[in-house]
Amino acid sequence: MPEPGWKLAFYGLTFLSLAVMAWQFVGPARHWMKGKPIGWKPDxxxxVMRYILGQRKVQGSRPKDGAPLHLMIFYGFLSLFVATTLLAIATYGPLIGLPNFHRGLYYLVYETVFDVLGLFFVAGVVWAFVRRWRNDRLHGQPPLDAETGKPVFSRNPLTSEAKDYVTLLILFMxxxxxxxIEAARIANSPQEWDWASPVGLALSRLTPGLSDQAYVGLWWFHAAWAWAFFAFLPQMRLKHIVTATLTAAGSPEQKMGELLPIRMEEVERTGxxxxxxxxxxxxxxxxxxxxCMSCGRCTEVCPAYNVGKVLNPKQVVADVHRALVTGDGVAASVSEEALWACTTCNACVEACPVLIRHVDIIVDARRNLVAEGKLSGTPTVMLRQVAASGNAWGAPSSNREDWMKGLDVPLCRDGVEFDVLLWxxxxxxxxxxxxxxxxxxATLLKKAGVKFACLGQEEACTGDPARxxxxxxxxxxxxxxxxxxxxKYGVTKVVTPCPHCFNTFKNEYHQFGGRLEVVHHTQFLNELVQQGxxxxxxxxxxKVAYHDPCYLARVNGVSDAPRALVGDRTHFDTDEPAVVHALTREPDDPRRLAEPVQHAQKTLCCGAGGGRMWFDEEPGKxxxxxxxxxxxxTGAKQIAVACPFxxxxxxxxxxxxxxxDVRxxxxxxxLLDSNR
Ligand code: SF4
Ligand code: SF4
Structure with a gap:
């Protein structure tokens, strides 16, 4: 540390760089505060523990080498931060009566641990640089927008701007x-405990001894990079260190498949x-x-984008952000065509490392479009049908019992006792x-002796496609x-073959007083199989490839039970991101299902969700x-499904x-074929 006079300059400049950083966040914070008050109590x-320190979303991110290098940089950076903080406490603690603990065994452990972890940080930064540079050489820089002169979004998450390289340079330096600095200190005045700093010690062998002036100059040079880091942070993708931490800290209890209701009082108040x-x-x-750090992972997994539709979730986020800053309306900033193209599959939400909820953003904008009468064509027919007959397909409620003919299905209105409602x-x-x-x-439930009943004509659309x-x-x-x-019938447990109904009951009906235990038919049938x-x-x-429905596997984490039903014991930890790559299996692997390249939580949407079932689709898209x-x-000759959509x-x-002939x-x- 320099002489006392210089200390003041050091602290002054450090304070100044932090103030510059904070000042650049003031404008965005003003914009955030213009939003509606947050209606939930975040933990x-x-x-922070789960998403920032635990890096839960990063661990399953794509491409595969992106995760390890982020973990190296993050934990390496965190360790340097912790080391600096501990050093500051040890140095200034005695001023307020704390003992100087920076000695003895603690000091040796401190030196060794942080010396090695710092190496992870530098190696991660070099890896990130090489990866980015190679990618840019292969794919080129993103084209510039003719109007703004800014790079237009690219599907490739790695295409770089100059400031991305500046960021890596600052981190590297x-x-x-x-x-x-450490090596120079060791070269200048070696100590017997220098073995505890293996990286610094090794580097000191290559470093000539420095004069005191050169050493101090080097120290200021190091500090200058730290100031540059603070001052430029809000301009870099790296600003997510602050914004993603705040986002994670305030993240809602809201489940992935849950949309929040609009209350009538709110409409009356705002009109x-x-x-x-x-x-x-x-x-x-x-x-x-x-x-958002423009990583493009959301776009990469978007089923609409990948068939050439105008929807690009990364662009939606950027456009809404621009609307926030400029004050333009959302509909003027995001194309309506893009908003209607979303299947609400939640692939983007699942992929986003900083917890952005694209589906909330899109559906909230749709709500306004619907209210303004900007939806037309076949989806409006579906809405009218739900309103008129309680059936999205428009069939009258009297037809709801047609399928039961010859099956002798028990009905709630007949006063039968039942344990579970078949929805x-x-x-x-x-x-x-x-x-x-x-x-x-229904046939399997009867065969297994389950006491169940149906609502028949009293059943009506859950409202999922309308919402x-x-x-x-x-x-x-x-x-x-x-x-x-x-x-009316005291229903407490529901089994349903429809993942959309399943999700709505499980995650949304509680908003209207519906407290139900709900299981998907594959879960319920699997229990019956396991019970013999x-x-x-x-x-x-x-020979059979199973297609995981989005609202079952990704949104609600149900991917083991459907497989177990056919004797496939593949286990996906539903709390962890599923692997993306194809499963490799030995020829004698007893598992039975062929797995498509996207499966379990990373499944690919069929395109029906979000009301898209009722939109006209161009062939090829x-x-x-x-x-x-x-x-x-996969070479399978049969495709197994678990969702009517x-x-x-x-x-x-x-x-x-x-x-x-693919069945x-x-x-x-x-299962019925095996139980006849
Ligand atoms: S929910 Fe699915 S379709 Fe909609 S933007 Fe996200 S990834 Fe695309
Ligand atoms: S919204 Fe999330 S996934 Fe999409 S570009 Fe931004 S940070 Fe990446």
Whole structure:
């Protein structure tokens, strides 16, 4: 440390660089505070522990080498921060009566641990530089926008701007100059405990002894990089150190598959439904926009983007952020076509390392478009049908019992005693393919001796397609009606073959007083198989490929039970990100299902969610076509599904994709084949 006179200069400049950093966050913070007050009580400590210190979202990120290098840089940087803080406490603690603990065994451990961890930091930075540089050489710099002169977004998350290299240079210089100072100190005045700093010691062998002046100059040079780091932080992608930490600390309890309700009082107060201006979003959502580091992982996994639609979730985040800064309306900043293209599959939400909830952002904007009468065509027909008949397909409620003919299905209105309600869903009662699933489930429940009942004509659409299309109040009407029927019959447990109904009951009906235990039919049937009440299905290994529905596997973490149902014991830790790459299996692997390249939580959307089932799709731009290619690439001759929506979408695309006889069946039908 320099002489006392210089100390003042050092602290002054450090304070100045921190003030410059803080000042640059004031403007964004003012924008965040224009949002609606946050209506939830976050667990600040848990959010930071889980997502920042635990790096939970980074660990499953793509591409695969991105995660380890981020972990090296993050934990290396954190260790340097901790080391500096401990040193400051040890140095200044005695001024307030604390003992100087920077000695003895503690000192040796301190030196060794942080000396080695710092090396991880430098190695991670070098790795990041090489990766970025190689990528830019391979793919070039992103093109510049003709109007703004700024780089336009690219699908490639690595395409760089000059400031990305400046960031890496600052980090590199911070790490390396720290080591050089240590090496110079060892070269100048070696101590017997220098072995505890292996990196500094090794480097000292290469470093000539320095004059006192050169040493002090080096020290100031190191400090200058630290000041540059603070002062430029808000201008770099690295600003997410601050914004992502705040986002994680305030992250909502809200589940991935949950949309928050609009309350009528709110509409009466504001005279508006949904989001028209960016400031209509919550403060947390606005803050999260500033955490975006343009990594492109959301875009990379977006099924709509990947079939050539205009939707680009990274661009949506940037456009809404721009709308916040400029004060333009959201609809003027984000194209309506992009907003309608979303399937609400949540792949972007799952992939985003900084917890941005793109689906909330998109659906809130849709709500306003619907209220303003800007939705037209077939989806409006669906909304009218839900309102008129309680069936998204428009069938009258009297048809809800057609599938039961010859099955002697118990009905709640007949006063039967039941343990579980079989909730069929609109598709399950109407669509011919989905009806086969419904019949199979009912037959299996009877065979296993389960005391169940159905609502029949008293069942009505959960409202899921209405909510995700943006008609929030139609959804609320449906939810209110259904909760009332559940209360009337004392329903406490529901089994359903529809992952959309499953998600809505599980994650959203509590907003309207519906407290239910809800299980998907694959979970329920699997329990019966495990209890020995049903025989498992035994498909020939590798001949059946299973398609994980988004609202089952990604949104609700159910991916083991559907596999176990057919004797496949593959386990996906639902609390951890699933692997992205294809599973490799030995020829004698007893697992039975062929896995497409995207599976479990990383599954690829069929394109039906978010009301997209009712939108006209241009051939060649259907997510289901891409998904079918993945499924057929496994070499399987049969595709197993567990969702009526997926069944409808994939069925149409299978017929277009191949002339071969590829059968599409629900897992319940496969199980029924083994239990006849
Ligand atoms: S939810 Fe799915 S379709 Fe919508 S933006 Fe995200 S990844 Fe794309
Ligand atoms: S929204 Fe998230 S995933 Fe998408 S570019 Fe921004 S940080 Fe990356």
């Amino acid at each position: 600040y400590v848990a959010g 911070l790490g390396v100059t720290g080591y050089v 508006q439904i949904g989001v028209a201006q960016a400031t209509d979003y919550s403060r947390w959502h606005l803050l999260s926009l500033d955490a 069929v869903g609109c598709a399950g009662a109407t669509d011919p393919g989905a009806v086969r699933t419904t019949k199979a489930v 995700r299309t943006g008609d929030e109040f139609l959804f609320q009407e449906q939810a209110g009606k259904n909760v009332h029927v559940f209360e 009440r049903l025989e498992p299905a035994t498909p020939e290994p590798g 259907r997510p289901s076509e891409r998904r079918v290619r993945q499924l057929l690439d 997926c069944r409808i979408m994939l069925d149409a695309s299978v017929k277009q994709a191949t002339d071969e 599409l069946v629900d897992l319940a039908e496969m």
